[in-house]
Amino acid sequence: MKVIVAQDLLEANDGIAGRNRLRWDSLGTLVVNLISAPGAGKTTLLEQVLEDVSRDLAVGVIEGDIYTCRDAERIARLKVATVQINTKGACHLDAGMIERAWQELELQCGKRLDLLFIENVGNLVCPAEFDLGEDIKVALLSVSEGSDKPAKYPLVFHQAQACVLTKVDLLPYTDFDLGAARQEIFGLNPKVAMFATSAKTGEGVEDFCRWLRQQVQVKREKKQDYDQRQG
Amino acid sequence: MHELALMENLIDIIEQSARAHDISRITKVRIIVGKLTAAMPEALELAFQVLTRPSTENGSHGINWENAVLEIEEREVLAQCPECHKQFKVDDLSLMCSTCNRPAQVISGRELQVDYFEGE
Numbered sequence: 001m002k003v004i005v006a007q008d009l010l011e012a013n014d015g016i017a018g019r020n021r022l023r024w025d026s027l028g029t030l031v032v033n034l035i036s037a038p039g040a041g042k043t044t045l046l047e048q049v050l051e052d053v054s055r056d057l058a059v060g061v062i063e064g065d066i067y068t069c070r071d072a073e074r075i076a077r078l079k080v081a082t083v084q085i086n087t088k089g090a091c092h093l094d095a096g097m098i099e100r101a102w103q104e105l106e107l108q109c110g111k112r113l114d115l116l117f118i119e120n121v122g123n124l125v126c127p128a129e130f131d132l133g134e135d136i137k138v139a140l141l142s143v144s145e146g147s148d149k150p151a152k153y154p155l156v157f158h159q160a161q162a163c164v165l166t167k168v169d170l171l172p173y174t175d176f177d178l179g180a181a182r183q184e185i186f187g188l189n190p191k192v193a194m195f196a197t198s199a200k201t202g203e204g205v206e207d208f209c210r211w212l213r214q215q216v217q218v219k220r221e222k223k224q225d226y227d228q229r230q231g
Numbered sequence: 232m233h234e235l236a237l238m239e240n241l242i243d244i245i246e247q248s249a250r251a252h253d254i255s256r257i258t259k260v261r262i263i264v265g266k267l268t269a270a271m272p273e274a275l276e277l278a279f280q281v282l283t284r285p286s287t288e289n290g291s292h293g294i295n296w297e298n299a300v301l302e303i304e305e306r307e308v309l310a311q312c313p314e315c316h317k318q319f320k321v322d323d324l325s326l327m328c329s330t331c332n333r334p335a336q337v338i339s340g341r342e343l344q345v346d347y348f349e350g351e
């Protein structure tokens with residue numbers, strides 16, 4: 001007997017992601033999912049961004065990590081509400097993990113957040129497949145990884161709303177081809193916002209923060225429109 | 232290796248449907264995998280083998296997966312230009328329409344889907 005199923009393998013995940021999205025839309029919280037390979041400097045960038053945006057925005061962080069909580073400890077030092085997820089070996093975060101972590105984070109911080117960062121586990125490939133209900137995926141690529149990454153792992157670069165090149169202070173010492181990488185990323189994703197940053201010199205971080213603030217504002221206006229229509 | 236998670240979902244979806252159709256033995260499963268996904272066919276196949284191996288706890292809910300075959304149909308990445316509506320295959324990783332130089336929409340290649348299964 002043959003049974004036609006025609007069902008998405010990620011249907012269960014996508015259902016929960018939709019629920020997360022509705023919740024954050026009703027609160028007007030902008031949610032940013034940071035995705036990169038291990039060692040691309042995600043936590044370092046996040047620390048610098050948090051220092052900037054937490055001056056005037058209510059910010060929270062969900063930290064995904066395969067086994068440790070070192071990154072969460074680094075972030076918690078910045079006095080930002082942080083919840084840690086240990087994936088116990090899994091190479092990605094899924095929407096269910098985020099739903100549970102969010103409940104915990106809400107209890108912990110007790111106020112409406114303007115901005116929630118999700119630091120995905122260090123993996124450029126698998127996390128791209130799982131919708132968490134976020135507004136924005138940010139793909140990070142460090143120049144020490146080589147400029148062939150977009151061609152090798154196109155999905156994350158295709159889906160990202162922003163791409164952050166990190167460690168650009170190392171450009172003179174690597175064979176990273178900045179022009180070729182940009183061209184490839186824009187080819188896959190013509191509308192992506194691109195930032196070249198260095199945690200060492202601080203280059204580009206401010207631009208990225210300014211862009212994030214604009215997105216927070218857009219989300220806020222969307223919520224106001226929504227409230228008026230309800231109201 | 233999120234392919235393992237994907238194949239766990241596959242087994243859940245099929246076992247649910249099999250029970251609804253009074254099927255107790257799965258012989259074949261066909262899935263559709265687009266080339267603009269992060270799933271590798273070889274890794275999907277390996278995960279399927281691991282999860283349907285007899286004597287593991289998986290697939291032991293009254294459904295027999297022994298000798299079940301996984302068939303994977305890969306889908307090319309296709310895009311369509313919003314301007315001239317031309318459809319083209321994306322094999323150079325560029326979504327720009329070569330005629331209008333405008334970004335095109337991906338219309339195929341993102342599939343990750345169970346097509347059908349066979350059993351008795």
Ligand SMILES: [Zn+2]
Nearest residue numbers: 312315328331
């Ligand atoms: Zn065209």
